[in-house]
Amino acid sequence: MIDHVIAGSYVIDATLEIGFAGIGPGIGQGNAAGLAVEGIARQPEAEGKIRGTLLLSFAFMESLTIYGLVVALSLLFANPFVK
Amino acid sequence: MLDQTNLWLSEVEVGSHFYWYIGDNSIHGETIIVTLMVFVGLIILSLLGTRGLSKIPFGFQNFVEFIVEFIEGVAKAQLGESFYREWISFVGTIFLFIFFSNWLGALVPWKLLVLPEGELAAPTNDINTTTALALLTSLAYFFAGFKTKGLGYFRRYISPTPILLPINILEDFTKPLSLSFRLFGNVLADELTVNVIGSLVPLFIPVPIMILGIFASSIQALIFSTLAASYVAESLE
Numbered sequence: 077m078i079d080h081v082i083a084g085s086y087v088i089d090a091t092l093e094i095g096f097a098g099i100g101p102g103i104g105q106g107n108a109a110g111l112a113v114e115g116i117a118r119q120p121e122a123e124g125k126i127r128g129t130l131l132l133s134f135a136f137m138e139s140l141t142i143y144g145l146v147v148a149l150s151l152l153f154a155n156p157f158v159k
Numbered sequence: 160m161l162d163q164t165n166l167w168l169s170e171v172e173v174g175s176h177f178y179w180y181i182g183d184n185s186i187h188g189e190t191i192i193v194t195l196m197v198f199v200g201l202i203i204l205s206l207l208g209t210r211g212l213s214k215i216p217f218g219f220q221n222f223v224e225f226i227v228e229f230i231e232g233v234a235k236a237q238l239g240e241s242f243y244r245e246w247i248s249f250v251g252t253i254f255l256f257i258f259f260s261n262w263l264g265a266l267v268p269w270k271l272l273v274l275p276e277g278e279l280a281a282p283t284n285d286i287n288t289t290t291a292l293a294l295l296t297s298l299a300y301f302f303a304g305f306k307t308k309g310l311g312y313f314r315r316y317i318s319p320t321p322i323l324l325p326i327n328i329l330e331d332f333t334k335p336l337s338l339s340f341r342l343f344g345n346v347l348a349d350e351l352t353v354n355v356i357g358s359l360v361p362l363f364i365p366v367p368i369m370i371l372g373i374f375a376s377s378i379q380a381l382i383f384s385t386l387a388a389s390y391v392a393e394s395l396e
Contacts, residue, residue, distance in 0.1 A: 132385075135378050139337070142344030149347065 086155060090148035097144025101137040108133055176285075177277040189277050190285040197259045207290065230254055233381070237388035242395050246388065249299055253292060256386035257283060261346060262377030265369065281346055281376075289343040293335035298389040304394035312394065334390060338383060345379045 112130045116123050177188040208223030216224050230251040234243040264281020272279055281286045304312035316327045349372035357365045 131378060132382065135375070135382050139341040139345070142348060143337075143340055145348055146340050146344040149351075 086151050090151050093144050093148045097141045101140045104137045163241035175277045177274045189279045190266045190282050194282040234388055238392045248323035250384045250388045254380050255389055257383055265373045283346045288344045289339040299337045301392045303391045307395055
């Protein structure tokens with residue numbers, strides 16, 4: 077019984093983690109994309125350069141969410157406190 | 160009890176490996192197999208690309224020269240004109256290995272080959288591979304620093320002020336940690352989303368996500384090599 081409670085708590089923890097880890101990068105990516113669109117509208121000839129930089133910085137922001145995901149996955153599948 | 164969770168998500172195999180035993184040590188067989196495939200693929204690529212070299216490249220040589228020039232561009236952008244030449248091989252090795260292993264994991268339907276335990280996937284799907292690559296990057300930038308500055312390299316730990324000493328030491332640990340987690344998490348996340356959506360709707364719906372995964376994994380290879388080059392450049396300066 078208590079095992080189920082503990083396992084459930086880890087599942088809830090993992091979902092919370094993904095949710096919260098998504099907030100910051102979401103805001104950041106929105107900001108970056110908005111500013112990139114602004115830049116392209118002002119200077120359409122610089123589109124290629126802006127796109128490259130945008131994708132690279134997107135990947136950096138996304139990696140923050142991925143850190144949360146890695147911790148959540150290790151809580152679910154390789155939890156050091158359960159075995 | 161977490162095994163039941165594992166069973167329930169049987170499509171998604173995380174943390175189960177096809178173990179090989181050498182003495183008392185266990186190694187992840189599926190990772191080794193696909194890593195060897197990547198090695199063989201890269202060797203074949205370079206052998207085909209350098210066979211019968213001609214002044215005016217055509218066909219396969221053209222393609223390989225395009226790859227080399229791309230890597231040269233990545234190295235030059237981070238390391239600058241004066242240093243980039245000797246570091247092309249390092250940056251290129253990391254880029255090509257990650258790129259090939261990510262695409263091998265994303266493009267080949269490994270699910271058709273059934274192993275006793277675990278499944279064949281991209282080698283970067285295993286955190287041991289990505290950690291090894293990240294530690295290699297750490298070694299490389301320490302080597303670069305010692306080679307150019309000798310023991311004066313340690314001055315960077317107290318570089319602006321001695322107050323920053325703990326943060327500067329911590330940086331040496333967070334660099335490989337973030338490098339390895341970023342690559343591992345991205346590759347695993349791609350695979351998990353494709354698997355989960357594929358088990359919900361097997362047809363057509365996962366295809367855009369697979370395409371996104373192929374795109375994202377090539378970007379990850381670019382990011383890893385760019386970051387490795389920039390860390391090396393940081394300690395060369």
